[in-house]
Amino acid sequence: MTTSPVMLAVVDSDPIELSHDAVVSAAQSAQPGTRSNGMVEIEGGWFDPLALVSRAAGVEARRLSFRSTLKALHRLGFEIADFDLAAEATRSDASPITEDLDFVLTPQVMTRLQRYRGEWVALSGEMIIEHSDTLRALMELLGERTAAVLKVPTDDPL
Amino acid sequence: MKHSFQSLPSERRPRPIVPVRFTALPRLTLFGLVDSGAVGVRADWDYADALGIDLSDAKQVSGAVRGINYVAYLAEAELTVSRSAHRWTCEIGFIRNFGEHLLLGIDGFFDQFVVRIDAAKLDTQVTPSPRRAGT
Numbered sequence: 171m172t173t174s175p176v177m178l179a180v181v182d183s184d185p186i187e188l189s190h191d192a193v194v195s196a197a198q199s200a201q202p203g204t205r206s207n208g209m210v211e212i213e214g215g216w217f218d219p220l221a222l223v224s225r226a227a228g229v230e231a232r233r234l235s236f237r238s239t240l241k242a243l244h245r246l247g248f249e250i251a252d253f254d255l256a257a258e259a260t261r262s263d264a265s266p267i268t269e270d271l272d273f274v275l276t277p278q279v280m281t282r283l284q285r286y287r288g289e290w291v292a293l294s295g296e297m298i299i300e301h302s303d304t305l306r307a308l309m310e311l312l313g314e315r316t317a318a319v320l321k322v323p324t325d326d327p328l
Numbered sequence: 329m330k331h332s333f334q335s336l337p338s339e340r341r342p343r344p345i346v347p348v349r350f351t352a353l354p355r356l357t358l359f360g361l362v363d364s365g366a367v368g369v370r371a372d373w374d375y376a377d378a379l380g381i382d383l384s385d386a387k388q389v390s391g392a393v394r395g396i397n398y399v400a401y402l403a404e405a406e407l408t409v410s411r412s413a414h415r416w417t418c419e420i421g422f423i424r425n426f427g428e429h430l431l432l433g434i435d436g437f438f439d440q441f442v443v444r445i446d447a448a449k450l451d452t453q454v455t456p457s458p459r460r461a462g463t
Binding site: 275290312314318319323324 | 335377
C-alpha cells in the first residue's frame with residue numbers, strides 16, 4: 171500500500187495518475203452508500219468505486235476498469251469490502267484494460283453464485299457486481315459498465 | 329486464442345469455455361460452452377429480448393439438452409470472440425427458460441473455427457477456419 175499517487179488504466183487512453191487526497195476529496199462531496207461487495211471505505215463511509223474515482227480523476231466512469239480501479243484504490247490504502255486483492259499485488263495498476271474480460275470463476279465465486287439461482291448475474295473479475303431476474307433489467311443496472319454475465323442455473327450441477 | 333477451462337455453476341468439473349459477445353451488446357461478455365454435441369448455437373430467450381429480436385414469426389426447431397426437450401426459435405445475430413477482431417453471423421436458437429449457458433455447437437461455431445481442446449492442459453484453442461461457412 172502507498173499514499174503516493176498510483177497509475178490508473180483508462181479505456182482508449184493513456185494511464186492517469188490517481189492520488190489518495192483526490193479520492194478523499196471526491197468522497198467529501200459524494201453521498202455514501204451501504205457496505206457491499208466492492209464498495210470502498212473512505213473515512214467511515216462506503217462509496218461506489220467507479221463513481222468515486224471518476225469524480226476524483228475527472229474521467230467518465232464508463233472509461234474505467236472496475237478491477238483496475240479497485241486495485242488502484244487498494245494500493246492507495248483504502249479498504250474495499252469483500253475483495254481479496256492479494257493476488258493482484260504483483261500486477262501493474264496500469265496493465266491493459268482488457269484484463270477485465272477474463273473469466274474468474276473461482277470456487278469462492280461459485281459458492282457466492284449459489285445465492286442467485288435462477289437469476290442473471292454480472293461479474294467483474296471475481297466480483298458479483300449486479301444481479302436481476304432478467305437480462306434486460308440487469309443491463310439497466312449495469313448502465314455503461316462492462317461485465318461478464320451468466321444466468322445461474324436453478325438445478326444442481328451435473 | 330487459448331482459453332482456460334472454467335468451472336460453471338451448472339457443471340461439476342471445468343469445461344471448455346470461450347468468452348464471446350453479441351456485437352450488438354458489446355459491454356457484455358458471455359460464457360460460451362463449447363459443445364460438439366450441440367447441433368448449433370443455443371441461447372436463453374433473454375438474449376433475444378436484450379438484442380431486440382422479434383421471434384414471433386421465427387422458424388422453430390426442436391431438440392433436447394440433458395434429456396430435456398426444447399423448442400428453439402431461430403434468428404441470426406453477429407457474435408465475436410472476446411479480445412478478438414473476428415466476427416461472424418450465425419443462426420442462433422433462442423430457447424425459453426433455457427437454464428443453460430450459451431452453447432457453441434456445430435452450426436455457427438465449429439463451422440467457423442478450428443477448435444482444439446486439450447483437456448489435460450485444461451485449455452481450448454480456437455482459430456478462425458479458412459474454410460468457414462459463408463465465406
